Amino acid sequence: MADVIKTATRDAYxxxxxELGATNDKVVVLDADLAAATKTGMFxxxxxxxxxxxxxxxSNMMGVAAGLATAGYTVFASTFAMFAAGRAYEQVRNxxxxxxxxxxxxxxxxxxxxxxxxxxxxxxxxIALMRVIPGMVVINPADDIEARAAVLAxxxxxxxxxxxxxxxxxxxxxxxxxxxxxxxxxxLRPGTDVxxxxxxxxxKEALEAQEMLAAEGIxxxxxxxxxxxxxxxxxxxxxxxxxxAVVTAEEHSIIGGLGSAVAExxxxxxxxxxxxxxxVNDTFGKSGPAVELLHIxxxxxxxxxxxxxxxxxxx
Amino acid sequence: MDAxxxxxxxxxACTARIGIVESVYNAKSGHPGGSLSCVDIxxxxxxxxxxxxxxxxxxxxxxxxxxxxxxxxxALYAVLALKGFFPAEKLVTLRKSDSMLQGHPSIKYxxxxxxxxxxxxxxxxxxxGMALGAKLxxxxxxxxxxxxxxxxxxxxxxEAAMYASAxxxxxxxxxxxxxxxxxxxxxxxxxxxxxxxxxxxxFGWNVIEICAHxxxxxxxxxxxxxxxxxxxxxxxxxxxxxxxVSYMENQVGWHGKAPNAEEYAxxxxxxxxxxxxxxx
Numbered sequence: 218m219a220d221v222i223k224t225a226t227r228d229a230y231x232x233x234x235x236e237l238g239a240t241n242d243k244v245v246v247l248d249a250d251l252a253a254a255t256k257t258g259m260f261x262x263x264x265x266x267x268x269x270x271x272x273x274x275x276s277n278m279m280g281v282a283a284g285l286a287t288a289g290y291t292v293f294a295s296t297f298a299m300f301a302a303g304r305a306y307e308q309v310r311n312x313x314x315x316x317x318x319x320x321x322x323x324x325x326x327x328x329x330x331x332x333x334x335x336x337x338x339x340x341x342x343x344i345a346l347m348r349v350i351p352g353m354v355v356i357n358p359a360d361d362i363e364a365r366a367a368v369l370a371x372x373x374x375x376x377x378x379x380x381x382x383x384x385x386x387x388x389x390x391x392x393x394x395x396x397x398x399x400x401x402x403x404x405l406r407p408g409t410d411v412x413x414x415x416x417x418x419x420x421k422e423a424l425e426a427q428e429m430l431a432a433e434g435i436x437x438x439x440x441x442x443x444x445x446x447x448x449x450x451x452x453x454x455x456x457x458x459x460x461x462a463v464v465t466a467e468e469h470s471i472i473g474g475l476g477s478a479v480a481e482x483x484x485x486x487x488x489x490x491x492x493x494x495x496x497v498n499d500t501f502g503k504s505g506p507a508v509e510l511l512h513i514x515x516x517x518x519x520x521x522x523x524x525x526x527x528x529x530x531x532x
Numbered sequence: 533m534d535a536x537x538x539x540x541x542x543x544x545a546c547t548a549r550i551g552i553v554e555s556v557y558n559a560k561s562g563h564p565g566g567s568l569s570c571v572d573i574x575x576x577x578x579x580x581x582x583x584x585x586x587x588x589x590x591x592x593x594x595x596x597x598x599x600x601x602x603x604x605x606x607a608l609y610a611v612l613a614l615k616g617f618f619p620a621e622k623l624v625t626l627r628k629s630d631s632m633l634q635g636h637p638s639i640k641y642x643x644x645x646x647x648x649x650x651x652x653x654x655x656x657x658x659x660x661g662m663a664l665g666a667k668l669x670x671x672x673x674x675x676x677x678x679x680x681x682x683x684x685x686x687x688x689x690x691e692a693a694m695y696a697s698a699x700x701x702x703x704x705x706x707x708x709x710x711x712x713x714x715x716x717x718x719x720x721x722x723x724x725x726x727x728x729x730x731x732x733x734x735f736g737w738n739v740i741e742i743c744a745h746x747x748x749x750x751x752x753x754x755x756x757x758x759x760x761x762x763x764x765x766x767x768x769x770x771x772x773x774x775x776x777v778s779y780m781e782n783q784v785g786w787h788g789k790a791p792n793a794e795e796y797a798x799x800x801x802x803x804x805x806x807x808x809x810x811x812x
Binding site for chain 2: 245266267269271272274276277278279280281282283284285286287289290292307308311312316317
């Protein structure tokens, strides 16, 4: 296992911005005094003329992003998820979402895996907040390969996109040939007994859970749901119909995120099956090393296995 | 200012005032007070100052206008209609479910609207983004925004004020419609934003203070702002809320209320008389 590549999705974000900057002079990047942490500093270094720091003023930054977008720029606005989706929520809703402007929100440090900074910075509500804004695309990449692909796809898409990146270095899931498409969920492992829909860093855990379940004779189908909005109902419903039980796994509140989106889709899909949600269980995070916290909050392969058995028992 | 031009502006502004009252009356809701207080400046901007093309509202080199105090939409719509962005007949459809004229400005519904606004404090940030975009693209267009004096209680306004000055956005002009009233009472009573000039000066802006209803002063202020380099300019325009309709003037109750039939008749009578006198 020593050769497993581990990269934080925020690093992939920074690199992808630099890549975009080289070919598209309309790409502009904004940050709110966190360029070193969000990795937009890479873009700042490469294209200082197209990087603007708003200082610690996220609400204004979102409005500036909107204004730049009306002037024909493809704007990436970055800060931590807590401040992008939380503090500046209404600016994102009214100044970016309502006029449907071409602003890409690159939100880093999402979820419990922020680690030692603790609950004030561990945003587990951002998917819910962004998903409810009409016309907002919400993407939560699983690894560096997918993060890069998501950034390029977001730049090519005309409209607001919320991208969720992590602080923690996570193992690579995909290889260079991976094809990302906004709105497309991907079956990573076929199975017959239970569907596990996972997003972000929980995708790797789901893949491990699949092996653990297989050892017990349970066949799990793993679906990577990188785009939470628009949700790929077709892929998810087809898998749910095939296996008859669904588990969702996300580093986000069980309220309003992937779990809610999948449950809504499955309930309305005509062939309801049990859905068991795994996520941050309606509680605030706390300080601690990221990997330790993920286990404490049950965001790991072992808990996915338990939830899978629970879902199968509900059939 | 040239007397002929000034007379034409007064006629346009009075016509716009009639449009405001007519549209709010037909909508049975809306914000006449703060529309009437800023309509002279809007009239000046669209007829005497800004480089816009009603036939090509998305023209990329146009000057931009953001109504940060979005509730004054009836004033913006009345002036846009006069300028020819859409037919004046549309004004009576304000706030109706099939109308192109939303309760607050929306770029998705109305040609000539450069930014969706309504939630206070946000428009000035978008205006900063537009001004920054002009600098970045080497374009000469300028950006104008009107804020309410109550609106500047929003913290975001000061985030934007700090930003515009720090980034040297001298192609941005903000106007504070200083009418002294907000929904719950006088601004001084509710949560005093005063002194306004000193605050903007402290944030690094070029500050100009005028009467919001004098076209001579308005003209001088915008010309001075255009010539000022290195910093954004703010024009603090002391105005009369409800200006032009006697019973609305300086009355806090007319912030967000439509006139009834009798009140509308009186407003029309007053404004029609003003218009006739101007044309005489």
